[in-house]
Amino acid sequence: MPGGDDAHANLDLLPDECLAYIFDFLGSLDRGNCSLVCRRWLLVEGQNQHHLNLRAESDLLPVIPSLFIRFDAVTQLTLKGTDHRFVDDALVLLSLHCHNLTSLKIDKCHDLIDAGMMAVAVNCKRLKKLSCHSCKFSSKGINAVLDHCSSLQVMSLSGQYNVDPAASAAVPVRSSNLRSLEILADCTGDWDNLLTDIVERTSTGLVEVRLMYFRISDVGLAAISNCSNLERLRLVGNSNCTDNAGIVSIANNCKLLSKLCIHGSNNNNKIDDESLIAIAKGCPNLEELALFGINLTCLSLRLLGANCQNLNYLVLRGSDKIGDAEISCIATTCIALRFLFIIDCPAVTNRGMEVLSAACPNRLRIFLAFKGCTTFRFGG
Missing domain, CATH: 3.80.10.10 (Ribonuclease Inhibitor)
Structure with a gap:
């Protein structure tokens, strides 16, 4: 180091705060090496870790x-x-x-x-x-x-x-x-009651809930609906949710919801158009919606387009009843849509895609994927 003893003297005059600030720019290995220089550097490095x-x-x-x-x-x-x-x-x-x-x-x-x-x-x-x-x-x-x-x-x-x-x-x-x-877990016991307790503790503070692959029923979803400030909700693999009651309750009470993902592809699941109609009516701030294994109709799609005018991201996956009529409905009603994912929906044909691309020539990016096929992207 140029300056010899003078440089060391200058470093000794450097306040601990400045030395700690320099250490913040170093990686863990370099910080460790610096801590070996002297007792003071060891102390400063440790106290600012x-x-x-x-x-x-x-x-x-x-x-x-x-x-x-x-x-x-x-x-x-x-x-x-x-x-x-x-x-x-x-x-x-x-x-x-x-x-x-x-x-x-x-x-x-x-x-x-x-x-x-x-x-x-x-x-x-x-x-x-x-x-x-x-x-x-x-x-x-x-x-x-x-x-x-x-x-x-x-x-x-x-x-x-x-x-x-x-x-x-x-x-x-x-x-x-x-x-x-x-909560992403293989859990045992009564999680409905625990979720009720958590919601009671948190009052209206929760803005994001992600529940994946564990046992929650419509009772637990009804408890979540008490989170009036909820903005983001993701439900994946919740095998005990068997009908629309829980989702309808959330739609009726969580008016600030902007991002929603529902994975309803288990065999016992009966979530259908009733839930989507409730979402369309009750969640006007919705921006992103992902639906897995849920069969919706033109009725709910029209309501989504009319009431959720900020909806710009839509994922439809694993439905054998979503076809050309529903795709055409999306093209004419969901005018704010920017991204559309259609995955494993075998009833969708070229006719539906032609209507969609003609109605949204520039504003919409479309992603298509089917079992055994490559993913295609076009538009926008």
């Missing part, structure tokens, strides 16, 4: 206290599971050293159960985002987080979870800041 990734191994437990003496400003923590056991005791100890934690991601820590999550809930009250993949805790752990983390905004759960009926009780504390709820 806000995001930490840890391999969740059994031998992590004894080093947690010393680890967080150095990294005492961590606000975002990621725990990645391995073949080794990572037990609740380790998560309890972590929570005691991370009072300022705002984001926690736990990935494949199969041996974590309720005790660890309950400790996180009690000790990390500033938590805003929780993401758990393939953990074994039950609704007791989920309820504990909702009870104590009033700043929680995003909760994402994927994997296998069990709803404990004894844990679904009236709750004195409301996580009124919860904005996004995602």
Whole structure:
């Protein structure tokens, strides 16, 4: 370095805040190398490290206290599971050293159960985002987080979870800041009641809900309909939704809904035109709509075009009753549409596509895909 001792002296005069600002531009490897230069750089680098990734191994437990003496400003923590056991005791100890934690991601820590999550809930009250993949805790752990983390905004759960009926009780504390709820799981137990409890806790705060591949019925959907500020809803593979009642309830109460995806292709599903008519009448702000395995008619399409004048993105997939008449209806009524996906709808023929392309020569991009065929895109 040019300047020799003078340059080192100048660095010694640099305030800790400026040194930390420089470290922010470095990658993890370079930051690690800088921390070896001297005690001061080690201290500054550690105290300004806000995001930490840890391999969740059994031998992590004894080093947690010393680890967080150095990294005492961590606000975002990621725990990645391995073949080794990572037990609740380790998560309890972590929570005691991370009072300022705002984001926690736990990935494949199969041996974590309720005790660890309950400790996180009690000790990390500033938590805003929780993401758990393939953990074994039950609704007791989920309820504990909702009870104590009033700043929680995003909760994402994927994997296998069990709803404990004894844990679904009236709750004195409301996580009124919860904005996004995602559950992608093979779950057992009464999730309808748990969803009802979550909605009661969050009041009208939820703006996004994604429920995929787990057991929720129309009772659970009716509970979600109480989220009057809901803007984005995705329902995929919810095998216990057997008729239109749940969707109709959402359409009647969630007036701000702008993005909606319904995957209704399971054998028990009876969601049909009645739900789409309710959506068209009750959701005037709808911009994006994706329908899988749902048979709609020209009646609901006309209402969508007339009432949802901001609808610009439409996906129709896996319906054997959507044909040329419905495609022609889309061409004449959905005037704001910019993107149209038609996938595995065998009743659609060249005649319907000709009407569509003639009515929307420039404004509409159309994507076609059929089983065994290449995807085609034209228009716009």
